[in-house]
Amino acid sequence: MSSTTNPSTQHTSTIGAIGAPSRRNTELALLVFAVVIPVFAYANVGLALNDEMPTGLLSYGLGLGLMAGVGHLAVRKFAPYADPLMLPLATLLNGIGLVAIWRLDQSKRLQASSTFVEAAPRQLMYSALGVALFMAVLFFLKDHRVLQRYTYISMAGALILLLLPLVPGLGHNVYGAKIWIKIPGLGTLQPGEFAKIVLAVFFAGYLMVKRDALALASRRFMGLYLPRGRDLGPIIVVWIISILILVFETDLGTSLLFFGMFVIMLYVATERTSWIVFGLLMSAVGAVGVASFEPHIQTRVQAWLDPMHEFELSRAGVVDGIVHSEQAMQALWAFGSGGTLGTGWGQGHSDLIGFAANSDFILATFGEELGLAGVMALLLLYALIVERGVRTSLAARDPFGKLLAIGLSGAFALQVFVVAGGVMGLIPLTGMTMPFLAYGGSSVIANWALIGILLRISDTARRPAPAPATNPDVEMTQVVRP
Amino acid sequence: MSELTLTVMRLGFLAVLWLFVIVAVQVIRSDLFGTRVTQRGSRRDAGRQQQAARQAAPPPQQQRQQSGGGRRGRNTPTKLVVTEGTLTGTTVALQGQTITLGRAHDSTIVLDDDYASSRHARIYPDRDGQWIVEDLGSTNGTYLDRTRLTTPTPISLGAPIRIGKTVIELRK
Numbered sequence: 001m002s003s004t005t006n007p008s009t010q011h012t013s014t015i016g017a018i019g020a021p022s023r024r025n026t027e028l029a030l031l032v033f034a035v036v037i038p039v040f041a042y043a044n045v046g047l048a049l050n051d052e053m054p055t056g057l058l059s060y061g062l063g064l065g066l067m068a069g070v071g072h073l074a075v076r077k078f079a080p081y082a083d084p085l086m087l088p089l090a091t092l093l094n095g096i097g098l099v100a101i102w103r104l105d106q107s108k109r110l111q112a113s114s115t116f117v118e119a120a121p122r123q124l125m126y127s128a129l130g131v132a133l134f135m136a137v138l139f140f141l142k143d144h145r146v147l148q149r150y151t152y153i154s155m156a157g158a159l160i161l162l163l164l165p166l167v168p169g170l171g172h173n174v175y176g177a178k179i180w181i182k183i184p185g186l187g188t189l190q191p192g193e194f195a196k197i198v199l200a201v202f203f204a205g206y207l208m209v210k211r212d213a214l215a216l217a218s219r220r221f222m223g224l225y226l227p228r229g230r231d232l233g234p235i236i237v238v239w240i241i242s243i244l245i246l247v248f249e250t251d252l253g254t255s256l257l258f259f260g261m262f263v264i265m266l267y268v269a270t271e272r273t274s275w276i277v278f279g280l281l282m283s284a285v286g287a288v289g290v291a292s293f294e295p296h297i298q299t300r301v302q303a304w305l306d307p308m309h310e311f312e313l314s315r316a317g318v319v320d321g322i323v324h325s326e327q328a329m330q331a332l333w334a335f336g337s338g339g340t341l342g343t344g345w346g347q348g349h350s351d352l353i354g355f356a357a358n359s360d361f362i363l364a365t366f367g368e369e370l371g372l373a374g375v376m377a378l379l380l381l382y383a384l385i386v387e388r389g390v391r392t393s394l395a396a397r398d399p400f401g402k403l404l405a406i407g408l409s410g411a412f413a414l415q416v417f418v419v420a421g422g423v424m425g426l427i428p429l430t431g432m433t434m435p436f437l438a439y440g441g442s443s444v445i446a447n448w449a450l451i452g453i454l455l456r457i458s459d460t461a462r463r464p465a466p467a468p469a470t471n472p473d474v475e476m477t478q479v480v481r482p
Numbered sequence: 483m484s485e486l487t488l489t490v491m492r493l494g495f496l497a498v499l500w501l502f503v504i505v506a507v508q509v510i511r512s513d514l515f516g517t518r519v520t521q522r523g524s525r526r527d528a529g530r531q532q533q534a535a536r537q538a539a540p541p542p543q544q545q546r547q548q549s550g551g552g553r554r555g556r557n558t559p560t561k562l563v564v565t566e567g568t569l570t571g572t573t574v575a576l577q578g579q580t581i582t583l584g585r586a587h588d589s590t591i592v593l594d595d596d597y598a599s600s601r602h603a604r605i606y607p608d609r610d611g612q613w614i615v616e617d618l619g620s621t622n623g624t625y626l627d628r629t630r631l632t633t634p635t636p637i638s639l640g641a642p643i644r645i646g647k648t649v650i651e652l653r654k
Binding site: 033092 | 488489491493495496498499500502503505506513
């Protein structure tokens with residue numbers, strides 16, 4: 001029982017605790033719904049493209065259903081009080097993403113290109129791996145507070161992961177961004193996606209210890225609390241690291257993601273608005289500074305400011321040292337031709353975008369085939385995942401769990417914003433993947449692990465408190481009555 | 483495939499997608515948990531209750547008899563009612579658990595009272611089910627009726643326990 005009332009109201013209230021029910025059956029019902037929707041979409045694509053039910057429909061439906069079912073059983077067994085919405089939401093996004101990737105695989109235009117590979121079967125395999133990792137997280141991580149012990153190891157781990165693509169022989173340069181590593185015989189991996197989670201563990205552990213010093217030891221100046229120099233140390237270090245990523249790996253998205261995640265967690269830990277002001281100023285200075293001498297970033301900014309000009313330069317085949325890209329303009333056209341309700345599954349022409357149509361630009365496919373209504377629904381699905389993450393953070397009882405949950409959901413939200421904003425032309429385009437929707441093994445696997453950790457924290461937070469221990473004093477003390 | 487079928491499927495898919503979003507939001511709506519505060523009636527009710535509280539307070543003599551006798555069963559209190567102070571009207575059901583009072587946020591009843599200590603007093607049942615109030619070394623003291631508590635003391639029904647400006651009573 002806990003309680004407080006607002007003294008200014010009517011003074012007539014009864015206080016009682018409500019325990020959260022486990023809600024596993026709700027989750028199961030939503031999961032069935034979340035599997036049926038992509039199967040419907042899959043059938044729809046087949047009917048629109050070939051006038052017949054696609055042959056792989058049954059195996060695809062069974063595959064997705066199996067993944068969802070196994071994931072659900074794992075949650076039932078290892079995290080019975082976890083949030084009921086996160087698993088269905090992630091499953092739905094993953095399933096719809098698979099359909100869109102398969103739909104782009106059917107495109108004659110893309111099949112004609114020299115680098116074409118069937119992406120959907122691979123993505124299904126990656127999704128299965130992701131769900132396996134999700135279950136592994138639930139199985140091995142019985143208590144998220146264990147992660148607190150590995151605060152500084154996480155820091156070292158994250159730095160190593162981030163530096164791996166720069167190691168000669170291991171790094172792998174794709175279209176100007178050096179964010180992949182090549183593992184011989186296994187394919188490529190994007191360590192930045194995993195570094196996101198590991199770094200959140202470090203930030204949560206570090207801020208939990210230092211938050212009082214960061215929040216209280218400050219001078220007030222022009223309405224802002226200025227932190228002391230020694231407390232500024234860590235934020236400067238993280239800033240420099242993210243700038244270095246930007247310079248050496250030319251990966252604007254990841255650098256924005258890490259710095260943004262740190263500022264969000266710092267703000268939540270200290271409740272000081274001044275950190276947000278500092279964070280925005282520093283990221284603006286960093287981005288403008290790097291953009292002024294890094295050609296790869298310059299192209300991105302050019303394509304953002306004047307996509308039509310870039311498109312014409314690219315069509316005209318102008319070669320002046322930097323790669324001109326027509327994709328930004330094509331993505332905007334795709335959104336435009338989709339209109340409010342879209343062209344319908346399989347009837348758009350987003351395959352014109354070319355090689356990145358199923359990864360960075362997958363949102364353009366949705367924009368064209370599902371229209372504004374569909375894209376808004378998808379963005380709401382992401383928003384709901386983030387909302388559940390923030391709710392978990394509010395409900396968590398320990399400060400480490402709170403910070404970790406807000407950090408992970410903040411990173412997730414930032415990633416969605418950076419990708420969606422880039423494709424829609426709100427901010428310069430960055431090479432990141434839409435979580436769960438886009439084609440990319442590392443991204444899917446890492447995001448399933450992220451959902452696993454959030455579910456673990458939410459299970460701990462929503463588990464009903466154990467019955468109060470009988471007060472030992474009551475047993476021991478004899479009350480001597482007068 | 484006819485144009486009509488495809489259009490129906492296109493709109494149907496969007497409808498189903500939005501239906502999922504709406505169902506998910508409904509799940510969130512029914513998923514609120516934490517502390518339940520039930521508002522009971524208007525100011526008029528509160529007034530009547532306060533009046534009732536004053537009437538219910540038995541004269542001190544009767545009280546002494548009750549506490550000495552230790553009669554239970556009929557006189558077992560079932561709730562704790564705040565009769566004066568900022569929290570007037572608040573009730574807490576007595577279910578055999580210890581109730582802590584004070585300004586600390588984890589207290590059962592969080593007192594918003596300048597005269598209260600952060601861990602001021604607690605009220606708990608002894609082995610026989612008799613409710614006992616104990617002062618936890620507060621600065622300004624806990625008063626049962628008019629006497630300042632020095633030892634854990636059994637509470638009789640309707641006896642006012644005073645902490646700063648707050649008065650609470652046990653009721654049936």
